[in-house]
Amino acid sequence: MPAGSSSKRERQYEHIKESAEQRGESAGRAKEIAARTVNKERARSGESRTASRSSTQDMSSGRRGGHRSGDRTGSKGPTYDQLYNEARQRGIDGRSHMNKEQLQRALDSGKG
Structure with a gap:
C-alpha cells in the first residue's frame, strides 16, 4: 500500500490480496488485484486526486463481485x-x- 493510506484501505488491501491468493492467484497477481480494487474504491469515494471516468461511474467493485473478472468462458471483455x-x-x-x-x-x- 502507498504511504499515507488509511488503515481502512490497508485492511481492505490485505483482505483482497489474501482472498486472491486463496483462489490460487500468484502473489504478484494478488497484489495487482488488491491495488486496483483499493485504488478504484479510493477514487469512487473522493480520496484520490485524480480518477478516470470508469473508476467513478462504473458499478462498485463490491457490487460487481467478479462480474468482469476475466472468466474466459463467456466473458465480454x-x-x-x-x-x-x-x-x-x-x-x-x-x-x-x-x-x-x-x-x-x-x-x-x-x-x-
Missing part, C-alpha cells in the same frame, strides 16, 4: 470506457467516433 481510455493513452486517432468493437480492433491491430 473490457468495457467501452476501459477500451476508450487505453485508446486515448495509445493516441489512437478517431477513437471518439468508434464503438466498442471498433476500439477493440484498433487496439488489437496496434493502430496509432
